[in-house]
Amino acid sequence: MPEIIKNIDKKSEDRHQKIIVQKYGGTSVGSVEKIKxxxxxxxxxxxxxxxxxxxxxxxxxTTDDLVxxxxxxxxxxxxxxxxxxxxxxxxxxxxxxxxAIETIGVPVISLTGAQCGIRTSDVHKRARIDxxxxxxxxxxxxxxxxxxxxxxxxxxxxxxxxxxGRGGSDTSAVAVAAALKADACEIYTDxxxxxxxxxxxxxxxKKLNMISYEEVLEMASLGAGVLHPRSVELAEKFxxxxxxxxxxxxxxGTLIVRKNKMEQAIVKGIALDENIxxxxxxxxxxxxxxxxxxxxxxxxxNIHIDMIVQNTNRANVNDIxxxxxxxxxxxxxxxxxxxxxxxxxxxxxxxxxxxxxxIIGTGIVGxxxxxxxxxxxxxxxxxxxxxxSTSEIKMSTLIDKEAARDAMVKVHEAFExxx
Amino acid sequence: MPEIIKNIDKKSEDRHQKIIVQKYGGTSVGSVEKIKxxxxxxxxxxxxxxxxxxxxxxxxxTTDDLVxxxxxxxxxxxxxxxxxxxxxxxxxxxxxxxxAIETIGVPVISLTGAQCGIRTSDVHKRARIDxxxxxxxxxxxxxxxxxxxxxxxxxxxxxxxxxxGRGGSDTSAVAVAAALKADACEIYTDxxxxxxxxxxxxxxxKKLNMISYEEVLEMASLGAGVLHPRSVELAEKFxxxxxxxxxxxxxxGTLIVRKNKMEQAIVKGIALDENIxxxxxxxxxxxxxxxxxxxxxxxxxNIHIDMIVQNTNRANVNDIxxxxxxxxxxxxxxxxxxxxxxxxxxxxxxxxxxxxxxIIGTGIVGxxxxxxxxxxxxxxxxxxxxxxSTSEIKMSTLIDKEAARDAMVKVHEAFExxx
Numbered sequence: 001m002p003e004i005i006k007n008i009d010k011k012s013e014d015r016h017q018k019i020i021v022q023k024y025g026g027t028s029v030g031s032v033e034k035i036k037x038x039x040x041x042x043x044x045x046x047x048x049x050x051x052x053x054x055x056x057x058x059x060x061x062t063t064d065d066l067v068x069x070x071x072x073x074x075x076x077x078x079x080x081x082x083x084x085x086x087x088x089x090x091x092x093x094x095x096x097x098x099x100a101i102e103t104i105g106v107p108v109i110s111l112t113g114a115q116c117g118i119r120t121s122d123v124h125k126r127a128r129i130d131x132x133x134x135x136x137x138x139x140x141x142x143x144x145x146x147x148x149x150x151x152x153x154x155x156x157x158x159x160x161x162x163x164x165g166r167g168g169s170d171t172s173a174v175a176v177a178a179a180l181k182a183d184a185c186e187i188y189t190d191x192x193x194x195x196x197x198x199x200x201x202x203x204x205x206k207k208l209n210m211i212s213y214e215e216v217l218e219m220a221s222l223g224a225g226v227l228h229p230r231s232v233e234l235a236e237k238f239x240x241x242x243x244x245x246x247x248x249x250x251x252x253g254t255l256i257v258r259k260n261k262m263e264q265a266i267v268k269g270i271a272l273d274e275n276i277x278x279x280x281x282x283x284x285x286x287x288x289x290x291x292x293x294x295x296x297x298x299x300x301x302n303i304h305i306d307m308i309v310q311n312t313n314r315a316n317v318n319d320i321x322x323x324x325x326x327x328x329x330x331x332x333x334x335x336x337x338x339x340x341x342x343x344x345x346x347x348x349x350x351x352x353x354x355x356x357x358x359i360i361g362t363g364i365v366g367x368x369x370x371x372x373x374x375x376x377x378x379x380x381x382x383x384x385x386x387x388x389s390t391s392e393i394k395m396s397t398l399i400d401k402e403a404a405r406d407a408m409v410k411v412h413e414a415f416e417x418x419x
Numbered sequence: 420m421p422e423i424i425k426n427i428d429k430k431s432e433d434r435h436q437k438i439i440v441q442k443y444g445g446t447s448v449g450s451v452e453k454i455k456x457x458x459x460x461x462x463x464x465x466x467x468x469x470x471x472x473x474x475x476x477x478x479x480x481t482t483d484d485l486v487x488x489x490x491x492x493x494x495x496x497x498x499x500x501x502x503x504x505x506x507x508x509x510x511x512x513x514x515x516x517x518x519a520i521e522t523i524g525v526p527v528i529s530l531t532g533a534q535c536g537i538r539t540s541d542v543h544k545r546a547r548i549d550x551x552x553x554x555x556x557x558x559x560x561x562x563x564x565x566x567x568x569x570x571x572x573x574x575x576x577x578x579x580x581x582x583x584g585r586g587g588s589d590t591s592a593v594a595v596a597a598a599l600k601a602d603a604c605e606i607y608t609d610x611x612x613x614x615x616x617x618x619x620x621x622x623x624x625k626k627l628n629m630i631s632y633e634e635v636l637e638m639a640s641l642g643a644g645v646l647h648p649r650s651v652e653l654a655e656k657f658x659x660x661x662x663x664x665x666x667x668x669x670x671x672g673t674l675i676v677r678k679n680k681m682e683q684a685i686v687k688g689i690a691l692d693e694n695i696x697x698x699x700x701x702x703x704x705x706x707x708x709x710x711x712x713x714x715x716x717x718x719x720x721n722i723h724i725d726m727i728v729q730n731t732n733r734a735n736v737n738d739i740x741x742x743x744x745x746x747x748x749x750x751x752x753x754x755x756x757x758x759x760x761x762x763x764x765x766x767x768x769x770x771x772x773x774x775x776x777x778i779i780g781t782g783i784v785g786x787x788x789x790x791x792x793x794x795x796x797x798x799x800x801x802x803x804x805x806x807x808s809t810s811e812i813k814m815s816t817l818i819d820k821e822a823a824r825d826a827m828v829k830v831h832e833a834f835e836x837x838x
Contacts, residue, residue: 032491066511072451074518081521084529085514088507092485095504099493102500110503114533115578159534 018183019141020045023055023151023173027190028247029093030060038188038247039100042146046106051141053180055151055173056097058089079124083153083163087113090150090169098148108146111136113153114161118172120154126165126302127154129172132179149176167228174231178238185240187227188247193254194219194226196269196417202409204418210255211268213242218360218394219271232256266370267415268361272408274401276306277329278354279336280321283346291320294339301335303328307356307389307398317346321387323398326352354386355404358396359411371395377414383407437602438560439464442474442570442592446609447666448512449479457607457666458519461565465525470560472599474570474592475516477508498543502572502582506532509569509588517567527565530555532572533580537591539573545584545721546573548591551598568595586647593650597657604659606646607666612673613638613645615688615836621828623837629674630687632661637779637813638690651675685789686834687780691827693820695725696748697773698755699740702765710739713758720754722747726775726808726817736765740806742817745771773805774823777815778830790814796833802826 022042029035046052066085070077077085094110101108117133140147151169154162164171170187177185194216197205211219213236217229226244235242236258245253284290291310298305306323324332329350336348357378364370374395378385387398399407412418441461448454465471485504489496496504513529520527536552559566570588573581583590589606596604613635616624630638632655636648645663654661655677664672703709710729717724725742743751748769755767776797783789793814797804806817818826831837 032488035492069451069511070515070518073454073515074522077518078521081514081517081529084517084531085511088510091507091510092488092504095500096489096492098500098503099489099496102497103493110500112503112580161531 018050019053019177019180020050021053021055021173021177021180021182021185022188023169023186024057024188024247025169025190026057026060026062028188029056029097032096035059035093035096035100039097039104041247042097043101043104043106046146053137053141053147053149053176053182054097055149055169055176056090056093057151057169058086059093059096062089062092080160083124083161086163087150087153087161090152094148094150101146101148106146107144108148109140110148110150111140112150113172114155114159116147116149116176118154118175120156120162120164122156122158122160122162123302124160124162127156127162129154129164129175132175134176134179137176137180167230170228170231171234174234174238174240174242177240178234182240184243185235186243186245186253187231188245189226190246190248191226192246192249192251193244194256194269197408197412198272201272201405202270202412202418204412206417206419208254208268209252210257212362213256213258214393215268215360215362216254216256218358218391219269227256266361266363266367267359267417269359270408270412270415270417271358271360272404273356273358274404275326276323276354276356277326277332278321278323278351278398279329279332280319280349280351281336281340281345281347282319282349283317284320284340285343285345286316286318287343290343293343294320294336297335297339298324298332301331303332303335305332307387307396309387323354323356353401354398355401356396356398357404357407357411358394359415360394362393364390364393364395373414374411377411378407381407381410437469438472438596438599439469440472440474440592440596440599440601440604441607442588442605443476443607443666444588444609445476445479445481447607448475448516451515454478454512454515454519458516458523460666461516462520462523462525465565472556472560472566472568472595472601473516474568474588474595475509475512476570476588477505478512478515481508481511499579502543502580505582506569506572506580509571513567513569520565520567525565526563527567528559529567529569530559531569532591533574533578535566535568535595537573537594539575539581539583541575541577541579541581542721543579543581546575546581548573548583548594551594553595553598556595556599586649589647589650590653593653593657593659593661596659597653601659603662604654605662605664605672606650607664608645609665609667610645611665611668611670612663613675613688616827616831617691620691620824621689621831621837623831625836625838627673627687628671629676631781632675632677633812634687634779634781635673635675637777637810638688646675685780685782685786686778686836688778689827689831689834689836690777690779691823692775692777693823694745695742695773695775696745696751697740697742697770697817698748698751699738699768699770700755700759700764700766701738701768702736703739703759704762704764705735705737706762709762712762713739713755716754716758717751720750722751722754724751726806726815728806742773742775772820773817774820775815775817776823776826776830777813778834779813781812783809783812783814792833793830796830797826800826800829 098108098110116137119131120127120129137147151172156162193207195205199205217232242256243253309321310318340348383399383403385397389396517527517529535556538550539546539548556566570591575581612626614624618624636651661675662672728740729737759767802818802822804816808815
């Protein structure tokens with residue numbers, strides 16, 4: 001469920017200048033030199049006649065270093081305190097980036113999550129944004145300042161610091177852009193845009209000039225990894241044009257918009273998620289509502305489940321299998337075991353040797369040739385398909401992790417995505 | 420002028436437990452091991468039946484490292500952004516210390532300056548505390564939590580982050596203790612307490628068991644350096660007992676209270692301030708209010724002046740000399756030059772080769788033997804006295820910096836402070 005941004009609908013004032021929200025990730029601000037370069041880039045964008053709000057992540061590996069430090073003190077640090085600690089990472093980057101912009105002689109101000117009114121839910125380490133009070137940001141923009149906002153962080157109703165979890169800074173950027181009714185949100189990263197497959201895995205992957213929210217959402221949630229799904233969902237909800245582009249060059253990037261009018265190619269991209277695991281609960285007594293009970297227990301534990309398969313082995317018992325992000329495996333197994341104990345299922349098994357390979361594109365579901373070409377390619381290359389799931393715009397298969405990368409390249413070629 | 424702590428006078432509830440505020444400086448929390456040791460110490464104090472609030476500084480050299488990082492980006496970083504940056508240092512220590520206490524199994528919560536309601540003036544890098552809203556701290560204490568507070572930081576009326584400048588964490592600790600009406604404020608440091616001279620300069624310096632606010636204030640402001648004068652002034656104003664003790668052992672430390680009843684030794688201690696400089700404005704036209712004008716210009720620039728001498732050379736013109744902290748020299752010279760230009764004085768000179776040597780003790784001013792023994796000792800050792808100033812409890816001399824350390828040891832011996 002995407003974040004809900006309640007922003008007071010201001011009287012539509014004449015806006016002489018566009019509002020642009022830019023987001024720079026940790027690698028883009030990973031050193032003093034990089035911060036200076038990003039500063040120049042931001043100033044250029046402002047001098048071109050825009051009001052600019054910049055969302056930044058923590059420098060380079062700062063967050064990892066802070067996590068290590070915490071773990072040396074407490075192997076299981078309290079989430080609330082972890083958020084207090086991690087939020088310092090972005091607070092350092094906003095102040096340094098503001099200092100860098102100041103040397104160019106342009107008015108600038110940094111704001112923490114608390115200061116720019118990012119209110120979140122109370123779930124530490126993976127809070128969701130509830131509302132953004134843009135009063136302070138708008139006041140500073142009106143005063144001609146470039147506004148630098150700390151990504152990844154907010155505050156809950158008690159004014160305790162929260163962090164947004166994976167993809168947090170992207171989500172901050174889109175939420176701030178939505179609340180400000182910005183004209184565009186630009187996500188700067190270390191690649192040139194959204195590719196039709198991960199270039200690290202598929203050498204002939206091509207950059208897309210334009211893609212729809214729905215398509216990039218499937219790409220992202222299936223592991224292409226450029227943008228976090230939360231941020232794309234949020235952009236779609238507010239019809240906010242997203243641009244993904246490199247912070248190292250002036251290439252055009254990929255524009256992500258509501259409807260993709262160029263439907264020549266049905267298969268737009270291919271995605272591989274290797275960071276998943278499969279959990280199976282064997283011989284679950286077949287009673288009404290029993291699957292719902294399992295999945296609500298998992299939801300309460302904040303575990304996102306993905307592909308679900310239910311097999312009937314014999315009368316009155318089912319095997320229930322589902323996939324989760326590999327990082328959630330331990331938590332998910334704990335919940336599954338508790339569930340198995342409560343409903344008197346036979347046992348819980350898990351498998352980390354799986355990967356999910358998917359093709360994405362508007363119209364896939366209505367075109368049987370696509371499915372057959374996909375499955376045929378896997379078959380010809382000796383890849384065993386364990387599970388299939390489909391949606392309007394994607395088709396996913398669960399396959400052996402060992403075979404996954406090769407399979408990805410073959411499927412990429414089969415759909416001529418390398419041309 | 421000491422900070423003013425406006426705290427709402429709560430109905431005097433029965434307090435079954437004492438409230439103790441402890442302050443640990445940067446060296447006391449300078450490593451993972453030290454943080455763990457401090458955590459155990461804090462828990463012991465709570466288990467002994469107290470409610471404990473702990474104020475901490477940034478770990479070790481963190482603040483210096485952040486300043487270096489800022490200077491690599493901007494040789495003259497904006498004060499507001501510097502405060503955003505520096506405040507992360509304490510935010511890291513509070514979260515880590517809370518994590519360390521949590522491993523011992525004791526409820527604990529960390530609060531930033533903003534979260535524990537430390538409201539300050541708007542002068543970045545050297546803000547003064549205006550008020551503390553203790554609602555949050557008291558709520559957490561009532562819930563049985565140890566409360567860890569970030570020292571050195573607060574927020575101004577705009578909710579912008581401010582820092583308190585030199586001695587900031589001591590001031591935070593005393594202000595929090597005063598606002599909570601705490602039973603004591605314990606300042607943990609790397610020495611055993613307040614000594615009658617700086618042990619690094621005078622080998623036979625002795626630790627004092629008890630000293631009055633007034634005396635320690637003179638010691639501190641004259642460079643003995645254990646406690647910042649702001650914190651002592653504040654403690655005196657609120658009649659709050661201060662304890663200075665080592666974070667490395669269980670020695671008793673020094674108790675600082677309003678009246679010192681043990682007046683056997685008139686000279687209680689000796690202090691040397693080497694970090695000062697003298698500024699002279701030559702041939703200032705002698706008009707009413709002209710000195711006031713200079714000193715109000717200096718006050719506006721937040722420059723604290725110390726010894727003041729006015730010499731009349733010839734009719735209608737004076738030379739005005741004063742001393743300032745060496746760190747303020749550049750700013751002070753700028754102000755002095757502006758003043759000299761405005762009033763048509765002849766020129767401005769400055770001298771960094773001076774130091775201030777002082778003796779401190781209740782009753783010094785009423786005992787002429789003291790002054791003569793002090794001056795005689797300096798004279799016998801060939802030390803030239805440039806300026807003298809006295810107060811109720813101290814007598815200071817401005818002497819050559821080169822001769823100062825030797826002179827200090829001789830004066831220490833002359834008053835039998837080494838016995």
